[in-house]
Amino acid sequence: MPPVNNPTLRQRRLGAELRKLRERAGLTVTQAAAHLGVNQGRVSMIETGRSALSADRVRTMASVYDCADVDLITALAAMTGRRTRGWWEEYREHLPAALVDLAELEHHATGLRVALAMHIPALLQTTDHARALFRAVVPPMRPYEIEHRLAHRIRRQGILHRDTPPPYSAIIHESALRMGFGGPDVAHGQLGHLLDMSELPHVTVRVIPFGAERYPSTGQSFDYIKGAVPQLDTVQLDTHHGGCGFLDAEAQLSKYRAVLDRMESCALGTDASRDFIRKLMRDM
Incomplete structure (x- = not known):
């Protein structure tokens, strides 16, 4: 999937929240990439909002990061997808x-x-x-x-x-x-x-x-x-x-x-x- 050019604040915020979850789990980018089965560059792009995500991918990442906050996970999943044409x-x-x-x-x-x-x-x-x-x-x-x-x-x-x-x-x-x-x-x-x-x-x-x-x-x-x-x-x-x-x-x-x-x-x-x-x- 091609990278997102000029991600919106909402897309950057999703990436930043996923980075917070990773850091709270005590995982480095390298470790997170290994658990997720992707390369380090993909994790970095996700965390800067430059990689479009599916709701399922967010839920997988939350599971890997041991996040049990169902409401937060649901809210993050709702922020996925490409830029909304509002x-x-x-x-x-x-x-x-x-x-x-x-x-x-x-x-x-x-x-x-x-x-x-x-x-x-x-x-x-x-x-x-x-x-x-x-x-x-x-x-x-x-x-x-x-x-x-x-x-x-x-x-x-x-x-x-x-x-x-x-x-x-x-x-x-x-x-x-x-x-x-x-x-x-x-x-x-x-x-x-x-x-x-x-x-x-x-x-x-x-x-x-x-x-x-x-x-x-x-x-x-x-x-x-x-x-x-x-x-x-x-x-x-x-x-x-x-x-x-x-x-x-x-x-x-x-x-x-x-x-x-x-x-x-x-x-x-x-x-x-x-x-x-x-x-x-x-x-x-």
């Missing part, structure tokens, strides 16, 4: 790979938790608000680049409107709500859209006001993307150079779960948050 693949030639990978992660997510200090969450933005954000990027984008980014962002939002959407929880600092991107009319429309989205049964919006006694974060925006099992969760960090940073080490996941829990403890309740947003709209 809608996001249409953008792979036009956008940074990390943005395309983020859309794929969101598509497969079982839940999403986000925290933002200066921006409205991407999946809750209006078209006008998002366009104003892209026009403010440094260095400036060309008009066609803005439209590619905008179309991609709007299509990402589709996961919140499908038949079985994942639970979505957003913690937003008051400063993000007061940013006037696009001018008063756009800002007012954005807050109204945020209110509408917060009424959906699977969407939770909570506000941390300026008057909160503490804010347990550095102010960096991040998404916590839940996988089929906790071991396959991912944290996505926004970066100033225009890409996305992805974290998946167990210690990192544990840290960001704790940060989100602490932030929720500082935030207003859902009803109080909606009242807070309505007051901001009246005061504009």
Whole structure:
């Protein structure tokens, strides 16, 4: 089977998880190859996401690596096969790979938790608000680049409107709500859209006001993307150079779960948050 060129984040993650299982079993690449009946190069390609796998092969590797976690094995087996031709693949030639990978992660997510200090969450933005954000990027984008980014962002939002959407929880600092991107009319429309989205049964919006006694974060925006099992969760960090940073080490996941829990403890309740947003709209 030919190697996979430019593996996606999902394919690389599958390989990385299989490497973790091998290392926990105390096996070298050479030893694993011997047990699996393949050469060392095949094992290395699997662990870098460059070799397509079948579900049966994953189960065989899990058995060789003495992994008894049935839920994890099932989740890894579901990640096999060649690249899924999802809608996001249409953008792979036009956008940074990390943005395309983020859309794929969101598509497969079982839940999403986000925290933002200066921006409205991407999946809750209006078209006008998002366009104003892209026009403010440094260095400036060309008009066609803005439209590619905008179309991609709007299509990402589709996961919140499908038949079985994942639970979505957003913690937003008051400063993000007061940013006037696009001018008063756009800002007012954005807050109204945020209110509408917060009424959906699977969407939770909570506000941390300026008057909160503490804010347990550095102010960096991040998404916590839940996988089929906790071991396959991912944290996505926004970066100033225009890409996305992805974290998946167990210690990192544990840290960001704790940060989100602490932030929720500082935030207003859902009803109080909606009242807070309505007051901001009246005061504009």
